[in-house]
Amino acid sequence: ARRLLAAEAAVGLLLFAGRWLVTFLADRWWAAALSPEALQAVTRWHLLGLFLDTGAILIASVWFALQAVLVTRAIGSVQVERRVGELRLREAIPVRYLALGAVAAGVLLGVITGTGAQAWRGPVALARAHPRYGIDDPLLGVDLGVLVGDYPVWKLAHEYAAWLAVLGLAFVLVLYVAIGAVRRQAGSLELHPDARRHLGGLLAVLALVVAVGYQLAPYRLATSVDVPLGLAAASTRVLAAHAASGAAIAVAIISAAWAVRARHSLLGAGWAVLALAAVTERLVIPAFVAQGAGTEDHAEHARRMEAAFYGIRLTGEFRSSDTLPAVTALWDVDALASWAERDGGVFLGAAPHGPASDPRWIVARLPAAGAESIEVRWVAAGRTTPGGLPEGLEGDSTGALVIRTPRVLPGAPEWRAVPAGGVRVGSVLRRTAIAWARQAPGAFALPAAAAVDWSLDPRARVARLVPTLEWRAVGLVEHAGRLAWLVSGVATVKRTPLALRQRFGEQDVAGAVPALIAAVDADDGSVRIHLDPAADSLGIAWARTLGGLVGTAESLPSWIRNAMPYPGPWLGLQLGVLQQPHWGLGRQAVDPVSGESAPPSPVWGPSGPRLQVLLEDPATETPAALLEVGRQDGVAV
Numbered sequence: 001a002r003r004l005l006a007a008e009a010a011v012g013l014l015l016f017a018g019r020w021l022v023t024f025l026a027d028r029w030w031a032a033a034l035s036p037e038a039l040q041a042v043t044r045w046h047l048l049g050l051f052l053d054t055g056a057i058l059i060a061s062v063w064f065a066l067q068a069v070l071v072t073r074a075i076g077s078v079q080v081e082r083r084v085g086e087l088r089l090r091e092a093i094p095v096r097y098l099a100l101g102a103v104a105a106g107v108l109l110g111v112i113t114g115t116g117a118q119a120w121r122g123p124v125a126l127a128r129a130h131p132r133y134g135i136d137d138p139l140l141g142v143d144l145g146v147l148v149g150d151y152p153v154w155k156l157a158h159e160y161a162a163w164l165a166v167l168g169l170a171f172v173l174v175l176y177v178a179i180g181a182v183r184r185q186a187g188s189l190e191l192h193p194d195a196r197r198h199l200g201g202l203l204a205v206l207a208l209v210v211a212v213g214y215q216l217a218p219y220r221l222a223t224s225v226d227v228p229l230g231l232a233a234a235s236t237r238v239l240a241a242h243a244a245s246g247a248a249i250a251v252a253i254i255s256a257a258w259a260v261r262a263r264h265s266l267l268g269a270g271w272a273v274l275a276l277a278a279v280t281e282r283l284v285i286p287a288f289v290a291q292g293a294g295t296e297d298h299a300e301h302a303r304r305m306e307a308a309f310y311g312i313r314l315t316g317e318f319r320s321s322d323t324l325p326a327v328t329a330l331w332d333v334d335a336l337a338s339w340a341e342r343d344g345g346v347f348l349g350a351a352p353h354g355p356a357s358d359p360r361w362i363v364a365r366l367p368a369a370g371a372e373s374i375e376v377r378w379v380a381a382g383r384t385t386p387g388g389l390p391e392g393l394e395g396d397s398t399g400a401l402v403i404r405t406p407r408v409l410p411g412a413p414e415w416r417a418v419p420a421g422g423v424r425v426g427s428v429l430r431r432t433a434i435a436w437a438r439q440a441p442g443a444f445a446l447p448a449a450a451a452v453d454w455s456l457d458p459r460a461r462v463a464r465l466v467p468t469l470e471w472r473a474v475g476l477v478e479h480a481g482r483l484a485w486l487v488s489g490v491a492t493v494k495r496t497p498l499a500l501r502q503r504f505g506e507q508d509v510a511g512a513v514p515a516l517i518a519a520v521d522a523d524d525g526s527v528r529i530h531l532d533p534a535a536d537s538l539g540i541a542w543a544r545t546l547g548g549l550v551g552t553a554e555s556l557p558s559w560i561r562n563a564m565p566y567p568g569p570w571l572g573l574q575l576g577v578l579q580q581p582h583w584g585l586g587r588q589a590v591d592p593v594s595g596e597s598a599p600p601s602p603v604w605g606p607s608g609p610r611l612q613v614l615l616e617d618p619a620t621e622t623p624a625a626l627l628e629v630g631r632q633d634g635v636a637v
Helices: 002-034 036-072 095-114 117-129 144-179 193-223 231-260 264-289 296-310 333-340 428-438 441-445 458-465 537-545 568-578
Strands: 079-084 087-092 182-185 188-191 346-353 360-366 373-380 401-404 415-418 451-454 470-479 482-493 502-504 507-509 511-521 527-531 601-605 608-616 623-632
Touching: 002 036, 002 428, 002 451, 002 458, 036 095, 036 117, 036 144, 036 193, 036 458, 095 144, 117 144, 117 537, 144 182, 144 193, 144 296, 144 537, 188 193, 193 231, 193 264, 231 264, 296 511, 296 568, 333 346, 333 360, 346 470, 346 608, 360 470, 401 482, 428 441, 458 470, 458 482, 458 511, 458 527, 470 511, 470 568, 482 507, 482 537, 482 568, 502 568, 511 537, 511 568, 527 537, 568 608, 568 623, 601 623
Parallel strands: none
Antiparallel strands: 079 087, 182 188, 346 360, 360 373, 373 401, 415 451, 470 482, 482 511, 502 507, 511 527, 601 608, 608 623
């Protein structure tokens, strides 16, 4: 039985550690094929996850093992009955075996509890970068960077400590009940002195954890979506949290006293008071101090917070009819996609380029599904041919840029063999690691000299290098006869003071600003990442965590800077904010045909392509504001 258990433990460890190891090695090989900076960034990311997982498992294992060992002190002896012929003999189990069993149970519970701490990598990395906005929160008076950078780590640490305290108490209580140190007899609860001292200490620890939680409650309140509207109401709730924290400290003292001298009624009364304080702080006081309509100060604070977290900068410029952009695009992405998909073609992307003197669109498509080359054409923005098509699209492929056997393109397969670069298949062990990490059994059929590459969708490729941002494909650019996909990395925050919460991809966010811009070469898959000129302090902090992998905004090549569009997903979030009543700008105009919000209209200003959005007065359904956004030398305007 011992050998079987040892074999099962070894297999479990091999699967757990082996999976991590092959993923680590495969990602390092893949990153090394891109650049030394990518190798360094990927290695640091994996090692940070290993450090957090190992640390969380070690702390939990020591904690639970210590509790189990303390329980064994209350056990006088354990005897088992053995049968020898017709005789029944009772044999005592050595105490060291009980201690080893207790430690093993504690370690197992610690592994279960601590596994998964690598999910904390993002918040921990951001907290180490210390983002600072230079703007104070209206409730606590602390810099907004403390709330979006430091507080999430404090919250994670407190939740982990609370889990350890609660599970440790439950674990110990079950063990004491199992050995009879806690039992009901003659209608009363009887506890062994060792059990009472142990449980009393754990109750004191739990009460202190609760007290720390109430010290963090003002930060939770400041970043919640239902922050009290008035200063008096907010101050009342903060005061209530501090009072509840004091009550929790008092209960910790009572629990410690109960561990020394069994006064059950005092312990019960203390915890009942703490429960009442919790209900009062969380439910009763918010109901009494809640306010109805917002005040002017609240509206001003909300505009200031949303402007900071969504990167909104309204210039308030007035445009008369003769100063509006002179060139209006006759085409948009949907129209160009319809052309690209004719005759079985596959649309890959389109983006506007150039100043008002030469407004153009760049369009990329596959001539047919499964084709081995990308066809790239330049389209005149404001002119058509006699056939009604955009000028530059009619005729055969003469004059079009053709990228043969592209490595990276939207919708690419998970992995493929490549003629150059990539990760060499190599020995049996190496190909086993690649196949296991990528779940690609086809790698076994390749010769040793072959090379493979993966993450071949441009968005997935950059996200593998920088997984902490929300990446969105925003355009494409042609440079020196090569095609590159432009991918924007958006830094998001989930909880912020007073800011509107919106759906962004698969998560709810309360703030989002472009942080990084990446150009992914379609031919060889190389990746260039730079700080986005529109980045705020949060984006700068994320760039700081990545070291040499991210270039500065000043070093951004002109061919990328001049081709950077205003990210459409970001504009969608900003429009959601600007349509709130406290901004007073109206609502987005509705398409009379579809009944949905009209999409932004592409226009060309003197510095290049821009997007315009019409907002209407909801009462009169007349134009109220015209928003125009774009890039000027890479900076969002």
